[in-house]
Amino acid sequence: MRHQKYDAAFILKGAYQLALKKGIDNITSRGLAKELDISTQPIYLSFQNIEEVKEILTEQILTKIQKQYFKGEQSLSEFLANYCRFIQEDALYYVLFADNRMKIRSKAFLFNFFEACFKEETRLTTCEKQILFSRMQGMISVLTETGELSQKMYLLEEMIQSDSQLILANQKELATS
Numbered sequence: 483m484r485h486q487k488y489d490a491a492f493i494l495k496g497a498y499q500l501a502l503k504k505g506i507d508n509i510t511s512r513g514l515a516k517e518l519d520i521s522t523q524p525i526y527l528s529f530q531n532i533e534e535v536k537e538i539l540t541e542q543i544l545t546k547i548q549k550q551y552f553k554g555e556q557s558l559s560e561f562l563a564n565y566c567r568f569i570q571e572d573a574l575y576y577v578l579f580a581d582n583r584m585k586i587r588s589k590a591f592l593f594n595f596f597e598a599c600f601k602e603e604t605r606l607t608t609c610e611k612q613i614l615f616s617r618m619q620g621m622i623s624v625l626t627e628t629g630e631l632s633q634k635m636y637l638l639e640e641m642i643q644s645d646s647q648l649i650l651a652n653q654k655e656l657a658t659s
Contacts, residue, residue: 488524490538497539502573506536507581540583543574544591558599562618562638565592566631569622589619603646610649614642 496518500509511532515522529535551568552561569575578588596615600606606614621638625631 488518488520488528490528493518493525493528493535494539494542497535498542501539501543501577505577505580505584506539507583509536509539536583540587543577543584544587547572547574547578547591552595555598555601556595558642559639561595561599562635562642565595565622566635566638569626569631600646605650605653606646610646613649614645617645618642 493514497509497514500514500517504513509532511522511525514525514532514535518524525532525535529538547568550572551564556564578584593612593615596618597608597611600611618638618641621641622631625634625637
């Protein structure tokens with residue numbers, strides 16, 4: 483049954499469903515129209531172009547993830563627990579890293595929450611935090627692929643804490659040399 487009102491919300495809802503299936507980069511006007519069982523005209527009446535749909539959808543997805551998993555300040559343990567919960571519960575995790583558009587935006591988005599966990603630790607540089615974040619991402623990727631994320635989540639926190647202590651020890655050693 484066709485909907486009588488093809489407003490922006492209706493179109494974005496269809497774009498969201500299509501993103502879950504194919505990723506945001508693969509959304510086209512024709513593909514979205516087919517998903518919604520409409521012509522492309524309503525899309526262009528509500529949006530300037532398909533890129534605007536993708537940009538608004540990207541913002542909506544990141545806002546949804548933030549509200550659901552990364553509210554307020556979090557300790558490293560809380561961040562990791564929420565991040566792992568997000569990976570396990572939400573199909574959006576795969577959307578974040580399936581597209582070039584989302585991969586770049588989501589890394590920066592998630593890094594901001596990770597970096598906030600180290601707010602009190604002012605001796606770590608942004609570059610060092612990015613290294614820790616990248617190592618964490620790699621470990622999460624392996625644990626997710628092997629299906630061991632839940633059982634070995636404690637390793638993430640141990641690795642990050644151990645690595646940050648190693649970085650700080652190296653900083654101290656370099657400073658005294």
